[in-house]
Amino acid sequence: MLQNRSVPTDIVLPHLAYRDVIEALAWLTRVFGFVEHYHYGEPGRVQGAQMHLGDAWIMLKSARPDFSIPAEAGCQTQSLTVFVEDVDAHFAKAKQAGAKIVEDLHETVYGERQYGVEDLDGHRWLFSRHARDVAPQEWGATVHSEPRPQGAVVRDASLSGARKGL
Numbered sequence: 112m113l114q115n116r117s118v119p120t121d122i123v124l125p126h127l128a129y130r131d132v133i134e135a136l137a138w139l140t141r142v143f144g145f146v147e148h149y150h151y152g153e154p155g156r157v158q159g160a161q162m163h164l165g166d167a168w169i170m171l172k173s174a175r176p177d178f179s180i181p182a183e184a185g186c187q188t189q190s191l192t193v194f195v196e197d198v199d200a201h202f203a204k205a206k207q208a209g210a211k212i213v214e215d216l217h218e219t220v221y222g223e224r225q226y227g228v229e230d231l232d233g234h235r236w237l238f239s240r241h242a243r244d245v246a247p248q249e250w251g252a253t254v255h256s257e258p259r260p261q262g263a264v265v266r267d268a269s270l271s272g273a274r275k276g277l
Contacts, residue, residue, distance in 0.1 A: 125191055128174040129232050132157045135171050138231045142208040143193075143238075144201070145169070167193040174232075181233030190227070190235035198240040202226045205238075218242050220250040 129135035132150070136157070139145040145162040152158030152173075160171045169191070174180050181187055195201045202216045205228055213235065214227030225239035247254050 124168050124170060125189075126170040126172055127191075127234055128172055128178045128180050130174050130180060132160055132171050132173055135231065136160055136162070139171075142205050142210050142230075143236070144195075144204070164193055165195065181235070183233075187233075187235050190237055192225075192237040192239055195238050195240060198224050198226070198238055201238050221245050221247070221252075 127135075132152075136147055136150065139162060140147065143164060145164045148161040148163055148168075150157045150160035158173050162169050162171065172178065174183070199216065202212075205226075206212055211229040212226065213229050214225075214237070216224070216226040218224045222241060222243040222245035223239045224242040225237050228236050228238070230236060
């Protein structure tokens with residue numbers, strides 16, 4: 112597969128709307144430790160940006176009528192989980208910076224040490240680290256498929272069948 116330095120393809124890349132992308136860049140850097148990769152837009156007005164925290168990547172975009180922020184929508188539609196090495200230190204930094212903690216730091220039944228936080232425009236985040244290895248069945252989940260090994264290539268079987276018929 113072709114590699115593109117502008118869009119990482121081996122992960123999910125969420126796009127988040129913010130009222131003010133410049134303010135969001137500064138807040139996400141100061142409070143969560145994200146690093147700006149690039150930004151774009153007209154001179155004097157940043158319309159979008161890409162940031163990362165370790166291997167977690169996000170896109171920031173200017174809010175518009177058809178792409179609103181949770182604080183204006185009045186509800187949550189998703190949350191983002193980011194894995195960090197030292198979740199205790201990350202929690203302390205976010206709390207000290209005045210972030211709105213919505214779930215205190217704790218260990219879950221499924222083996223994660225994590226906390227929940229809301230950012231300046233109402234997006235919900237979970238910052239987490241693996242505390243122990245727990246099989247999904249141990250805490251009550253029903254497993255329907257096993258995850259593919261890292262680096263494995265997924266092929267669309269419907270396409271290969273369609274090609275045979277050509």
